[in-house]
Amino acid sequence: MTETATEHRIADAPRLPPATRLPAAVQSIAMLVARRRTLAALRRRHGTAFRMRVPPFGNVVVVSDPALVKQVFTTKPDVAGNPEPNLGRVLGDGSIFNLDGEPHRRRRKLLTPPFHGRRLRAYEGIVEEEARREAATWPEGREFETLEPFMRITLNVILRAVFGAEGRDLDELRDLLPRIVALGSRLAVLPTTGPIAAVANPRQRFQAYRRRYDAVADGLIARALADPRLDERDDVLAMLLQSRYEDGRSMAHRDVADELLTLLAAGHATTATTLAWTVERLSRHPRLLERLVDEADAGGSELRHATILEVQRTRPVIIATARRVNAPAMPLGEWVIPRRYTVIVGIDLVQSDDAVFPDARRFDPDRFLGAAPDTYAWIPFGGGTRRCVGAAFATLELDVVLRTLLREYELRTTDRRGERWHSRGVAFAPARGGRAVVHRRSAPARRTVDLTGTPASTSTTA
């Protein structure tokens, strides 16, 4: 054997971070019933890189140091790529969640443009309209859960901005899609064979939903292709139908249908849940709330943007993302991770670390005023070649919905303890649904705002 080959073998020899000694069954149960707390406890015990077994992935390494996170996110997909299994299992072969390497890169080139620049601004009106329409139905002076109303807003926004749906299609999809996604999220983690699959298998019901979805999607696609003004439309469906791969081919219609469903599954509950956390946080921070109202009345946005960053830092709705090692070995800091291991980036672990964000448990949007967040420390949208395609769209939606609420409603503050985290399948939500008491504002005040904390002057426009 040559010297270089031997050097390669030595460099590729696995070197793994410390492992938890808990029996495999205990690890599985702990991850099933208390995923967040288990990861936090293991980080406290073993540091920012540790090893465990996590169903359905098997052997995993969990990292939470920004330098390691950077390495994971910048590793080439042929070394570490798409984790398996994932939601793509139920979203269809054409979903980006099922693509890796070169096919994934090609698809992202088509999926990214609809969520940027001029296109994105076109969606602002839709978001504001949906937020106003929903908020008009909110009860005044009575406590209610905001998560469900926010789910309705984000669903309607996606149906209009992404699917370009209206009329009967809109009604049908509004009824069908939440069911498909809820059932699909359960199916994605259920075994496909064996006794559990035989007993608890809602696959048939899912397939019936899916057939209904395909019929509506086929109709939407056919009508879009027959639309003489397709090139003037801003919805994602219209753009995907007109897009071309580098070799001039267009997307297969089946792939378009799978991808629209994927965008809904990825973007609906995540954005709504972040909004519910925003209400939960603001109702416990009266001084911040006052400053935000002043700023919105004055037409500003800087503190609101910083607040959204801080909500996503302290309450990330997706607490982890993953890559699967495809190469014989993946170098990772001082470690070498073997093939078939899954490397999990602990989003919540990084963002709640005092060494990364001083006084990390403190909810303090001012930390982001005038300071852009670090790419590998503030990671609610993941990173690298698989970073969330809809990040800019979600950020716009969070901003416009929050601005609308600040202008239209007074949110009552409370000194109750913060709501606990509750896993709702993929996303972590406030356990009581982000409860709020609101009153409609009679006439918005116009104020000059000093963002350091004190309102400088007040005048009422009524």
Ligand code: HEM
């Ligand atoms: C606050 C809301 C959202 C959060 C917190 C969120 C979070 C994430 C995360 C953590 C990932 C995995 C990234 C990685 O592995 O590095 C992801 C992927 C993805 N997200 Fe989002 N997301 C949100 C909203 C949206 C929206 C609105 C859309 C589209 C309408 C969307 C579409 C996607 C897609 C298609 C992927 C897969 C990207 C790929 O595999 O290349 N997301 N998102």
